[in-house]
Amino acid sequence: MGQYIARRLFHLCIVLAGISVICFLLLAFSGKDPAEYIARRADINASGQQIDAIRSEMGLDQPLVERYFEWIVNLIRGKPGNSLYSGRPIATDFAQYFPVTFSLVALAMLWVVILGIPIGLLSARFRDSVADHAIRGVTLLGMCIPTFWQGFLLLLAFAIRIPLYTVMPQPGIRGYVLPSLALGLPIVCSLIRLYRSALLSQLSADYVQYAKARGLSAWRILVRHVMRNALPPIITLFCQYLGYLIAGSAVVESVFSLNGIGTYLISCVLASDSVSVASCMLVIATVFVVSNLLGDVANGLLCPWMVRESNG
Amino acid sequence: MDRKLSKHLQAIAGLIIIFGIVLTALFAPAIAPHDPTEIDLARKFLPPSEDYPLGTDQLGRCELSRLIFGARHSLAISLPILSILAIIGLTIGTFGASIGGKTDRILTMVCDIFVSFPSLIIAVAVIGILGNGLENLSLAVVMAMWAWFTRTVHAYTMVEMGKDYVLAARICGCGPAKLIIRHLIPNILPQFFVYLSTGVASSILMVSSFAFLGLGLPHGVSEWGAMLNEARSSLYSHPSLLIYPGSCILVTAAGFNLFGEALRDTLLPEEETI
Numbered sequence: 001m002g003q004y005i006a007r008r009l010f011h012l013c014i015v016l017a018g019i020s021v022i023c024f025l026l027l028a029f030s031g032k033d034p035a036e037y038i039a040r041r042a043d044i045n046a047s048g049q050q051i052d053a054i055r056s057e058m059g060l061d062q063p064l065v066e067r068y069f070e071w072i073v074n075l076i077r078g079k080p081g082n083s084l085y086s087g088r089p090i091a092t093d094f095a096q097y098f099p100v101t102f103s104l105v106a107l108a109m110l111w112v113v114i115l116g117i118p119i120g121l122l123s124a125r126f127r128d129s130v131a132d133h134a135i136r137g138v139t140l141l142g143m144c145i146p147t148f149w150q151g152f153l154l155l156l157a158f159a160i161r162i163p164l165y166t167v168m169p170q171p172g173i174r175g176y177v178l179p180s181l182a183l184g185l186p187i188v189c190s191l192i193r194l195y196r197s198a199l200l201s202q203l204s205a206d207y208v209q210y211a212k213a214r215g216l217s218a219w220r221i222l223v224r225h226v227m228r229n230a231l232p233p234i235i236t237l238f239c240q241y242l243g244y245l246i247a248g249s250a251v252v253e254s255v256f257s258l259n260g261i262g263t264y265l266i267s268c269v270l271a272s273d274s275v276s277v278a279s280c281m282l283v284i285a286t287v288f289v290v291s292n293l294l295g296d297v298a299n300g301l302l303c304p305w306m307v308r309e310s311n312g
Numbered sequence: 313m314d315r316k317l318s319k320h321l322q323a324i325a326g327l328i329i330i331f332g333i334v335l336t337a338l339f340a341p342a343i344a345p346h347d348p349t350e351i352d353l354a355r356k357f358l359p360p361s362e363d364y365p366l367g368t369d370q371l372g373r374c375e376l377s378r379l380i381f382g383a384r385h386s387l388a389i390s391l392p393i394l395s396i397l398a399i400i401g402l403t404i405g406t407f408g409a410s411i412g413g414k415t416d417r418i419l420t421m422v423c424d425i426f427v428s429f430p431s432l433i434i435a436v437a438v439i440g441i442l443g444n445g446l447e448n449l450s451l452a453v454v455m456a457m458w459a460w461f462t463r464t465v466h467a468y469t470m471v472e473m474g475k476d477y478v479l480a481a482r483i484c485g486c487g488p489a490k491l492i493i494r495h496l497i498p499n500i501l502p503q504f505f506v507y508l509s510t511g512v513a514s515s516i517l518m519v520s521s522f523a524f525l526g527l528g529l530p531h532g533v534s535e536w537g538a539m540l541n542e543a544r545s546s547l548y549s550h551p552s553l554l555i556y557p558g559s560c561i562l563v564t565a566a567g568f569n570l571f572g573e574a575l576r577d578t579l580l581p582e583e584e585t586i
Contacts, residue, residue, distance in 0.1 A: 022425065149558030
C-alpha cells in the first residue's frame with residue numbers, strides 16, 4: 001500500500017508540473033500585455049517608456065523559463081501577484097471567494113451522499129420494479145438537465161411560487177440550500193445509475209449466492225456485503241466530481257448571484273486578466289488531482305485487492 | 313424479451329427526437345413563422361397568439377422562431393466539434409496504443425495532464441485567452457475534451473491489441489498504418505460510436521452553458537443557452553421565456569442520451585448500463 005501511494009504521489013507531481021506549465025504557457029501567450037494594461041490604467045496615454053518601466057519592474061522582460069520559476073515560487077509562497085480585474089492581491093481574492101465555492105460544493109456533495117446512495121440501493125434491491133424503472137427514467141432526465149436551467153426552475157418553484165427562499169442570496173447555510181441542490185442533482189442522478197449497476201454486477205457474484213444459501217435476508221446481503229464491494233467506482237466518481245463541481249459552480253453561482261470562485265473566474269476571463277485566470281486554473285486543477293488521488297487511496301484501503309491487481 | 317423490447321422503444325424514442333431536431337434545424341427558415349432577429353419593441357412580451365404561437369421575448373422577437381433557429385445553432389456547433397474530436401481521438405488513441413513504448417507513455421501522460429483539468433476550466437481559459445467567437449468556442453471545447461476521447465480510444469485499442477487477430481495480422485506482415493486502419497479502427501468502432509452518441513449530449517450541454525455565461529457567442533444569437541441568459545431578468549414577470557429554451561436543451565440532450573444508451577445495450581450487451 002505504501003509503495004502504491006508513493007508511486008501515485010510521484011505521478012501526481014509530474015501531472016502537477018505539467019498543469020503548471022500549461023497554465024503558464026496560456027498566461028505567457030495570451031497576447032495581452034499586463035504591463036501595458038497596468039500602465040494604461042494609471043494613465044490612458046502611457047508612453048512606451050512607461051510601459052517598459054513597468055514591464056521590467058514586473059520582471060516581464062526576463063526569459064520565459066525564469067519567469068516560469070518565479071511565478072511558481074511566488075505561487076507556492078502564496079503571493080501570485082495582483083489581479084488585474086479587482087486590483088487586489090490574488091491571494092486576497094481567493095481567500096474571499098473560495099470559501100463560498102467550497103461551502104457550495106461541500107453541501108452539494110452531501111446531497112449526493114444522502115440522496116444518491118439510498119436511492120441507488122433501493123433501485124438495485126427492487127430491480128425491474130415500477131419504482132426502479134421510474135428511478136432510471138428520472139435519473140436519465142436529470143443527467144440531461146442543464147444546471148443553469150435547473151437552478152432557475154428551483155428559483156421559480158421555491159422563491160416565486162412557494163416563497164421559502166429569496167432570489168437574492170441569503171446569509172448563512174440557508175442561502176446555500178437551493179444552489180447546492182441545483183449543483184448536486186445531475187451528479188446525484190449519475191451516481192444513482194452507477195451505484196445501481198455496480199450493485200447489480202456484485203449481486204450476481206458467487207459470494208452472494210453463498211450468502212443466500214446461508215439463509216441471509218436480501219436486505220442483509222445488500223447492506224452487509226454488497227454495499228461495500230460496490231463502493232469503489234462510486235468513490236472514484238465522487239472524487240472526480242469534486243473537481244467538476246468546483247468548475248461547474250460558475251454556472252450555479254451566476255444563477256443564484258453568489259460570489260464564488262466560479263463567477264470570479266468568469267469575470268477575470270471577461271476582463272482578460274490572464275494572471276488570475278492561470279492562478280485559478282492551477283488551484284482548481286490541483287484540488288481536482290489531489291481529490292482524485294484521495295479517492296484512489298480510499299479505494300485501496302477499502303479494497304486492497306484492487307491495488308494488488310493494478311500493481312500487476 | 314421484455315427487456316429487449318423496452319430497449320427498442322427507447323432507441324426509437326431517441327431516434328424520433330433526434331430526427332425531429334435535425335429536421336427542425338435543416339428546415340428552420342421554412343418552419344419559423346417570423347425572422348428570429350426581427351426586433352420590435354412595440355411588441356415585447358406579447359402573450360401567445362395565433363400570429364406568435366409562443367409569444368414574443370423582451371425585444372419583441374418571435375419566441376418560437378428563435379427556438380427553431382436555436383436547434384440550428386446547437387447542432388451546427390456541436391456536431392462539427394464532435395467530428396473533430398472523433399478524428400483526433402481515433403488517430404492519436406490508436407496510434408499510441410499500437411505503437412507502445414516511450415511514445416505511448418508520453419502520450420498517456422499528456423492525456424493525464426489534460427484530464428486533470430475540469431473541462432469547463434480549460435474551455436473557459438481558452439476563450440479567455442483567445443477571445444469570443446465561434447471558432448474559439450469550438451477550439452475551446454476541443455481542447456477541453458480531446459484527452460477524454462483519446463483516452464477512451466486508447467483503452468479500447470489496448471484491449472484489441474491483446475487479441476490474437478492482431479498478432480496474426482502482424483505475422484502476415486501488416487504494417488502499423490494498415491493495422492490501425494484495416495484492423496483496429498473497425499473493431500473499436502461500435503464501442504466508440506456508443507461513446508460518441510453520449511458525447512453529443514454533453515457537448516450540447518457544454519456549448520449552451522458557455523452561451524449562458526456569455527462566453528463564446530456573439531450577442532443576440534438565438535442559441536438556447538444564450539436565450540436563457542437574456543431572459544433571466546424577466547424571471548419574475550415572464551418565467552415562460554426561461555422555460556422554453558431550457559426544455560429544448562433538455563429534450564435534445566435526452567434524445568441523444570436515450571438513443572446512446574439503447575445503442576450501448578444493443579451493441580455491447582456485456583457492459584452493464586450506467
